[in-house]
Amino acid sequence: MLSYIAFVQIGRNWKQNKMAPLNVGLIGYGFSTKSFHLPFITPNKDLHVYAFFQRSEAPADLKSAKAGSHCKVDYPDAIHYRKADEFFGDKKIDLVIVCSHHDTHAEYAEKAMRAGKHGMIGYTTSCLRRY
Numbered sequence: 001m002l003s004y005i006a007f008v009q010i011g012r013n014w015k016q017n018k019m020a021p022l023n024v025g026l027i028g029y030g031f032s033t034k035s036f037h038l039p040f041i042t043p044n045k046d047l048h049v050y051a052f053f054q055r056s057e058a059p060a061d062l063k064s065a066k067a068g069s070h071c072k073v074d075y076p077d078a079i080h081y082r083k084a085d086e087f088f089g090d091k092k093i094d095l096v097i098v099c100s101h102h103d104t105h106a107e108y109a110e111k112a113m114r115a116g117k118h119g120m121i122g123y124t125t126s127c128l129r130r131y
Contacts, residue, residue, distance in 0.1 A: 023050035025093035025117075027108055028100040029071045037097055047095075051079040053087040084108070088115045095119070 024047050026033055041047045052071035058080055059065035065073045072080050081087035088096075088111045096112040096119045098105055105121050112119035 021046050021048040022094040022118075023048050023092050024095045024097060025051040025053065025087060025090065026071075027053045027087070027096065027098045027104075029054045030099065033097075033099040034068060034074075037099060049075055049078050051081060051087065051090060051093055053081045053084060053100075055082055057082065084111065088112065088117075093117055097121075 024041055026037065026049070029052055038049070041049060052075065054071050056070065058070055058072040062070075062073050062076060067073060071078060079090070081090070087093070094117065096108070096117045098108045098112070098119065098121045100108060109119055109121055
């Protein structure tokens with residue numbers, strides 16, 4: 001819940017400076033993304049669901065695909081990336097939310113920071129990286 005308080009504050013600061021909504025890029029499209037993140041992002045006018053990094057290919061026919069089966073089915077206007085480098089290379093993504101498997105959290109958080117993006121990890125990073 002604390003992370004969404006941060007979203008509200010980011011949104012307020014953004015709004016006070018009369019800036020466009022933050023473009024949000026989400027990594028993963030599983031239960032966490034759909035249940036704990038998108039319900040708080042979509043109603044917030046200061047946040048825009050801009051892109052997803054989901055490795056699975058989009059269904060050929062989005063209209064006949066089951067709702068919730070793929071990000072492009074539920075968010076057809078969002079950009080869908082299947083490769084991490086392309087996702088992190090998108091200069092229009094302002095905020096990255098990592099909702100992938102726990103063993104990828106550290107890697108993706110580091111890539112987001114190195115790309116100069118704001119970031120949030122959906123839940124605890126449980127795999128440590130040594131440098």
